[in-house]
Amino acid sequence: MRSRLLLGTMLSLIVSGVTVADEWPQFRGGTAQSLVSEATVPAEWSNTEHMAWRTPIPGAGWSQPVVAGGRIFLTTAVGTNADNPSGMGGVMSFSTWGMASTPKDPVQWRVLCLDPADGKILWSKTIVEAVPAFAKHASNTYATETPCASADTVFAFFGGTGTLVALDHDGTERWRRNFGPQPIQNQFGTGASPVLHKDPAGDRILLQLYNENSGRLHCIDPQTGADIWTADRDKGTAWSTPVIWTNNGIAEVVTAGQGSVIAYGIADGRERWRVGGLDTSFACSVVADAEGVYFGTSSPGSKAPVYAIASGHLGDLTPPKGQATTAAVLWSKNKSGAGMPSPVVVGGLLYFFGDKAVCYDKRTGAEKYRKRLPGGTTAVGCPLVIGNRIYLVNEKGRTVVLESGPEFKILGEFSVGSDAEVFWATPAVSGDSLLIRSSDALYCIR
Secondary structure, three states: OHHHHHHHHHHHOOOOOOOOOOOEOOOOOOOOOOEEOOOOOOOOOOOOOOEEEEEEOOOEOOOOOEEEOOEEEEEEEEOOOOOOOOOHHHHOOHHHOOOOOOOOOOEEEEEEEEOOOOOOEEEEEEEEEEOOOOOOOOOOOOOOOOOEEOOOEEEEEEOOOOEEEEEEOOOOEEEEEEOOOOOOHHHOOOOOOOEEEOOOOOOEEEEEEEOOOOEEEEEEOOOOOOEEEEEEOOOOOOOOOOEEEEEOOEEEEEEEEOOEEEEEEOOOOOEEEEEOOOOOOOOOOOEEOOOEEEEEOOOOOOOOOEEEEEOOOOEEOOOOOOOOOOOOEEEEEOOOOOOOOOOEEEOOEEEEEOOEEEEEEOOOOOEEEEEEOOOOOOOOOOOEEEOOEEEEEOOOOEEEEEEOOOOOOEEEEEEOOOOOOOOOOOOEEEOOEEEEEOOOEEEEEO
């Protein structure tokens, strides 16, 4: 098994014209698609083998670590009401929905900076210290949103307070905005991350505030924090993160919310297309490539739809009732198998994960396989694709490595952490390092 993984690592390094990924600047990486063409991560690991360092992180957070300017940034929430998040078992119990009590003690919302070489915490800055305005589910944290970072600035958003802050890489505050605490359906807590879009015409931050009182998307100047434009839709909670997609040469920001997926022109915020008629909201984000946008969602009692939308179409793309395909909708179906992890597209295949791995032909919707993942435990963090391998960390810290392709092939299974830890954060990769976060610590495998 080691030889197969090592061969895969070596082959991925031969990809022409692409350099090793040294940075991971935002949720799901630089392109926000969880794709890395090449990286020299180890062929196997454990708590002792290839474990470069383990750094305990105070408090709790499901935010992904990001890497920029030779530093690691992540967020956490520290306080009596913020620690020790539970796993998936609590989410699946309807008796816990909307039953959380509003905290009475203050929480510190912090941004941390770590040295990638040894994991040392270089600085920790408290952005807000306050009693939370809203409760959260026991499985969630008050620091679930992943920050984004440029060469000299890190941007962190905390939905529990509604605070967006810009810090330089030494922790000095440049600006902040307060949008107010975000009221979330059934008191599950927040989760949508800001996205940094790099553009010669001017960089932009996209911040999606889809909650029980609002459905507003903000396009923000990263230099000043001021709005460039805003776009409104019907209110309703969503935990998804926007995705930037180029549709026939036009950059769009695609958002998934309650009942619909809507794309806006990134230059002016005007709606370009939408797909409606969905019977639930989104915990996972969409995925896109040059050919289309792909998304699926599910919740108890929903039809669990999945759609593939072709590029080059504008307007209301919602298919007529009883019709699964149109000129714009390549295919759609129900009972998709979409879980909390965001999907990935590798070549001509679309993958969804949860307690199962489900693979579709992205162009036709033909199901290639639907297999239960080993270990009997659900994955919540998003998958990571390196070359022809898909890495998926389940909530117990076991990483399953799959070979991309139309057949279900497990290349390896490796674990870190202890039984007391929960792993819901999405892993990140930077150069020769794989970063995996648990409820207790940040691990660097190198």
